[in-house]
Amino acid sequence: MTIPIRFEHAEAAAELIQAWDNAGCNHASVNPNKKPFSIVIPPPNVTGALHLGHGLNNTLQDIVVRTKRMQGFEALWMPGTDHAGIATQAVVERRLKELENKSRHDLGREALVERIWAWKDQYETRILSQLKRMGCSCDWQRTRFTLDPICAAAVRATFFDLFRQSLVYRGKRLVNWDTFLQTAVSDDEVFNETKKGHFYHIFYNVLSPKPGEPKRVEIATTRPETMLGDTAVAVHPDPATAFAKLESDARTKLAAATDKEKAECQAELDAIVQRRDRMLASLELLRDMAHDGRMLELPLAGRQIPLVADVWAKPEMGSGCVKITPAHDPNDYEVGLRCDLPMINILNPDGTINSEGGKYEGLTIAQSRKRVVEDLEAIGQLGDVEDRDIELPHSDRSKTPIEPFLADQWFVKMDTLAQSAMDAVTDERVKIFPERYRKGYLDWLGEKRDWPVSRQLWWGHRIPIWSLHGLSEAAATDLVARLRLLPAHSEGDVLDRIENAEDSTRSVVVCLRQENETLEREIEAMGLVRDPDVLDTWFSSALWPHSTLGWPAKTPELEYFYPTSTLITSRDIITLWVARMVLMGLNNVGQVPFREVFIHPKILDGQGETMSKSKGNGVDPIDVIDKFGPDAMRFGLARLATETQDVRMPVQYECPSCEKLIDQTPKNRSLPRIDCPHCGKPFSTQWAESDEDKLLIKGAVVSERFETARNFVNKLWNAARFALMNFDGYTSEPIDVASLPLEDRWVLSRLSTVTRQVTEAIQRYQFAEASGVLYNFAWDEFCSFYVEIAKPRLSDENQRPTAQRVMAHSLDTLLRLLHPITPFVTESIWKHLGDAAPIRGLDAPTAANPFVMTATWPESNAAHFDPTIERQFAEFQEVIGAIRKIRASQNIAPRETLPVAIHCSESSTQLLQPMRSYLEALAGAEVISLGPDANSFATDAPLAIPSIDITVHVDLEKFIDVQAELSRLEKLLGQLVKQITGKEQKLNNESFVSRAPTEVVDKERESLNELKQQHRTVQSDLQKLKLSTGPKS
């Protein structure tokens, strides 16, 4: 049998992906004979290609799915992608601007959406192919998209149902308004930028002040033009108590301050006290005026606005008075709600002042600010103007300033829904691992803030609401009556509602259950207009576990695979996504969407920053796969997936022209095109976006973590290759384990332990543990010892058949254990193994499954676990190590056979006796004597192994390097003295001896005795060496 010396991953992977697919290995269907296991993929955004973070996320899911599949579950991994609302629309809009210098308004709604679909098709294809090349065993036939008809039906059914329950409602809300794109943007798409600005002090006159009352109040603002929308000025309702609290806080802080901070804290306290003394009386007066319902005159606008009492006005700030602009400031909005103030929107969607601004109508914000300030000054209402740095929110998309803007929005009422999702986690119907993430989930839901679900976008699920405003009560009733005559209404597909508007007109609002063009036209013919907004992306993502299974239809898949088994995701979307899936699952299906949630670490770049599209520091998994292979990528990532620590992944680019390595830096990371600093030639990675960059030759992305994993894959391949080269004449026969030689029983014992450890680790999502156990077992035990020891047996005619059978079985088990992590190399070897040893097993050899992927998961066979043999091997390994150390320290050539005498107890003798020949093979030693009577040699360099009370003596007659040995022994002596001193000190410590548990003390005593014994031996060896060699030199 000829097998290449290297595992050709590219070829093998392409073939296997096809073969698994052809055999239907990935497909799961309702199977009453099996227990279901299901996972839904966190659908990647179609904004762009996957990076290594996705690589980790999907590798872990695949490990779990493959394991469960092998464990006999009907394992479904549901794949798909997310339309990602604003992010995708923004990407396409930006491209449109760059390439064609057009805005979305130039194209219009339909044409833009068409463009986005084209983009989606392109990236969905790319994403799915990335997943396939990573080896993900998704059920591709079921691939979903959050905007496809199946998901759309679920969205419509959900919205309709929430509407019926009155859990969706329309309300005013301040949104972050991007005046350039003329859309609301979400909070996380806003960044702050510090700009130079001014802090304007303005006076509002008090209307007919009574004697003793101030004639005007002072307020201050960085945005004076917003005064046009002011509807009140607030003062604190209880300034005395507020000051008292401030003072007591400051005193507490002072008491706890270090000497360094004392002066500062004292100053703070003094300032508060002084301010109170100065201002309390006037603030209380203003408060009384507010309670009295006194009014102020709003300059320029010529309106009267009330003085109100609200805690938002902080007595310690400014004049203690604050202007309230509910329609253009989030906090003022809250005040407006609390004090029942009117909310005056002064802006048009394009950021200019609207008719509410009177003579300022039509001006931009900057223009109106200038004019308002000038006009205030002209009428003497302007106070000081201070220079100040101002943090201004900007839109991440257009890079222009955000204006808080009051707009009609749809909300989902959260109180009962949020509570249900909290309960599900509290009573552990949903278990979160690691547990610390529960807190964030519960805290966030605990706020029960209503969920604003409408977005002023074109890309997404359009809100299924039609409405007509400004009706009289009679007209509204009439319209509703006509709606109710529609056949669809009696079929329960139409819900209607009459709402009272602020101006006491009526609005008729209609919700439709499903898409129906005829019905929509009929409704529109009645004058109803469809809401232009779409739903928040997370609305459709929240349905993902049940929408993908066909809900609202009661499909057999939904019955069988729901609730899904586990969700594997990243921590930043616990609230946005996980929590909402739980509450929507409960609301729609009545059951939690998944029983367990595993939150995995994040992959950071070399600078410790998270990988993201916008930073450009992402690494395309395909670059890693091309260079190292999919198994190496998967193993490398799994090896890093520990419970507590995010993972730094410094990468380098390999120049395809000169093969030199280039570090990834903040400078070059965002460039798909890299100019090699060594040879000057340009190249790109798979990450290339522009057509120009895509034409460049591709350089590899290199990281040490993947190199290690690649080496491991190759090691496994070669161990298997060796075994297979020795499988000629393989026959199968039942094996009596008890009669097997020691090394066979050892490897079976180890396999039983390793199987248990790996099974448990994967069950507990300890992927680093699972891969670590397998790495160490496969490399250090299977390859370094078992295969080595098997060599002589495989060339011995009598021993060969048994050796082959146990080897075939062991390799078989190892491949199955490794398969979930490294599917390709294991499947490739499995095929070769199947050719060489088609029927294998211990008690009852059977024909192997054609694919390891669908083979059964190994059971940990407790009967094979033999602690005596494992101890025996541990001793054996120690002895080999000792001999190798001596050889290295004495510079003994590898070809030379070294005579050794092993001094050990009777029981160790029993253990080691059968291993004598292997000592020779593995350490180049000839065992002269073994046992309690083994003697030292005249020229010796003994090495003690105190933990198992064995001393290895070597005959150095032919090899002695006196100087080396003398210095080695002296160094050893020094170490021993140090340790002995430490122990003696410990044991002389009265409190240690009396308080520590007796076992610990006894152990220390014993260990001290051993050390002393060793010390004596080394000393005498040193003497002997000096004597025996002294005369010669």
Next chain:
RNA sequence: GGGCGCUUAGCUCAGUUGGUUAGAGCAUCUCGUUUACACCGAGAGGGUCGGGGGUUCGAGUCCCUCAGCGCCCACCA
């Protein structure tokens, strides 16, 4: 400002309920082509466990505190 993590070898990370001399991989150095593998084998050097304090017979591990880093949330007239 609140919450959650993190800080251990040059680098990337392990380290169970506190208990012998704190581990691994890579990198470095030395030796080596013994019929699977140089993507290999053997060995060596390398650590005040972020700083300070405390609890304890005993602290990388528990508590307090300071510093630095990361993420989430809130806020900034």
